[in-house]
Amino acid sequence: MALIVQKYGGSSVRDTERIKKVAEHIVATRKAGHDVVVVVSAMGGTTDELLGLAQEVTAAPTPRELDMLLTSGERVSNALVAMAIQALDGAACSLTGSQAGVFTNAAHGRARITDMDPGRVRQELDRGAIVLVAGFQGVNRETGDVTTLGRGGSDTTAIALAAALKADTCEIYTDVDGVYTADPRIVPDAGRLDHITYETMQELAACGARVLAPRSVEYARRHGVPVHVRSSYHSRPGTMVCAAREVPAAERPSITGVAHDESGAKITVTGLPDRPAHAARVFRAVTDAGAELDMAVQNASHPADGRTELSFLVPADRCLSVLAALRGQHAEIGFEDICLDQHIGKVSLVGTGMRAQPGVLATFCETLAAAGVNIDIISTSGIRISAVCRAAQLGDAVRALHTAFGLGTPEAPAMVSAEGEEVRART
């Protein structure tokens, strides 16, 4: 008998028909002899409706009240799933994040879990019940206030519960059937991965792969929780996210996949004095405006005036407040002008084996050049190369890289694995 944590996203519970299907699946898991803890997101569309109500009331709702508002959505879906399970004669009990012992810091809207105390969950499991836990939400121990965990928060709730309960596995049910080498809507021959390491999954997620939020993967990695990403529409296995040592040797590719992201906008600050303090002031202003920076690059300063140019990406939905913040500190920062470019995309190649393969960066650039894609900014980490290009060329860039690195072909070329062994990737 195993202990299984299952998480269902908003589209899996978007109406009461789907809720009844989910309940059947949960009851079947219980009847197979397992202890089951379930995390359910708000019914699809609920969060947008609630945000719409908030916008009707005020253009700038406070994060604390927004959290109070939004957390109602998961109460509804979890209570309905519990009722549907009870209607199938299963014992069930729904708990709020607070009741389930999900404690967070006080950062409303993007809280981090500080500790887990799943005593009540354990108690309900011990009396034979299926336990439903409202995802995405927690409580701050000091204030008693309700918090939310930000994007992908329900994944984090599920993984944190799995860690705290030492569950055998955490199943993330979604509307795709696993993690792919690229987005199949863009790359028709993209392949589903049977296994992926936490590290690689985290990079793919950070680079725009939407199947799991980066923060939840980080949590799984830190606590060694085996995560199974699978479809809520059929019972075939999906993708296991696990430690590198648990990935079968034959599945340890040098390059794992291509991710893309269209959610950024590029800001360029020109005529900036080329002294460290000035770039720091820009970064501070951006951070204070609530935006995360990405792909920052500074040009060599112009010999004539010692001034330089700083470019970076911010989330497109924050770019106007970032611009306002920068313009408000024009004098202190001391720049000449700011340009905004909203028509950009970012393509990223991810794989742990990249470290061992010096030619990857060259191949990456040659491939994009051959595809006619102009690189605007390029940045590399140990297991990732990312490039900013025109948004209109993003699909071409993804397809070209996917093919060039042999990700889509059933007979992938021989590559050096992360451990330096020569393996045949993905066969």
Next chain:
Amino acid sequence: MALIVQKYGGSSVRDTERIKKVAEHIVATRKAGHDVVVVVSAMGGTTDELLGLAQEVTAAPTPRELDMLLTSGERVSNALVAMAIQALDGAACSLTGSQAGVFTNAAHGRARITDMDPGRVRQELDRGAIVLVAGFQGVNRETGDVTTLGRGGSDTTAIALAAALKADTCEIYTDVDGVYTADPRIVPDAGRLDHITYETMQELAACGARVLAPRSVEYARRHGVPVHVRSSYHSRPGTMVCAAREVPAAERPSITGVAHDESGAKITVTGLPDRPAHAARVFRAVTDAGAELDMAVQNASHPADGRTELSFLVPADRCLSVLAALRGQHAEIGFEDICLDQHIGKVSLVGTGMRAQPGVLATFCETLAAAGVNIDIISTSGIRISAVCRAAQLGDAVRALHTAFGLGTPEAPAMVSAEGEEVRART
């Protein structure tokens, strides 16, 4: 500076426009220099929508999960009102029933408040905030489970907070402008009462007056909370519900008002052995089926067979389950047949002065007879006379009694007050 608790019903916050109006009114109260605690019901229609979802999932949702589901409605409305106040530059903080320290027993769906610990409310008031508290909900201290207080629960929340905080007044904002001598839709010359005693209000509420739930009035009486029932559409004073000694002498009428109730159904059990144990079995079966009994009356037994007939009212929406329960215990109870009559109504005359006026019951019966209304069952308490009649005659009965007891005329006849003094009522 006073401490005022305000309660707004679902129709007062049915959309975001009304929510903004309510916020303006709250902020105006705060700007007048008062500390303000606000209890808001779920937005009009929300509770029915949530019940509809539950019904789609199962015909018999468990009370615990139903409470988890329904309490989401008040979180939404309270958070939205808090945001609307903040948009007007008011400091505001919304709290769940649990955060506000509303502790109840474990009777899901009809929980009773066991104790109040409004420390967090006091703390937020001390820092100058307007405090919003989700009505209708509490938490059980032993289990940590969310509970609801049943019909009129938000009134009870407001009154309980007013009692615990020793507030100067509890204002109940509603879509009528006070308590009337009868329902103005039925009796055109019904008059608004400036004052009414807890005792009388409780009887009127129990007899069908919908402006306040009986349980909330009982709570106010027990804790001596002055309750001001008033309109959310204008600022004119409404009706003060208070202790008898606080009602001005000139406003101490012998008879206060006429209430009516169409929500009951009459059940008659025939051929019942005329021994106490048998009636008791009937009452136990009805109570176990979750229905409250009212107006029970037993006929003298028939000399031939020693059998009798027992009639009583139950809420119409419970009558089918009561019938099923009784039929299921046919043999144990030992009756011959059951009749159900759903076309009945109940009219009640209420007033504390009734005790001192021996002729009231006779006048009551003569009035109904003269109006052609046949009395089916009659029952009296110290301050109330109730009669069951045909539903179709209920309006006639209310109007006839209202006129006969001089409730609607500006020059009411001299009557003996509750204290035995002769006063001119309601002039």
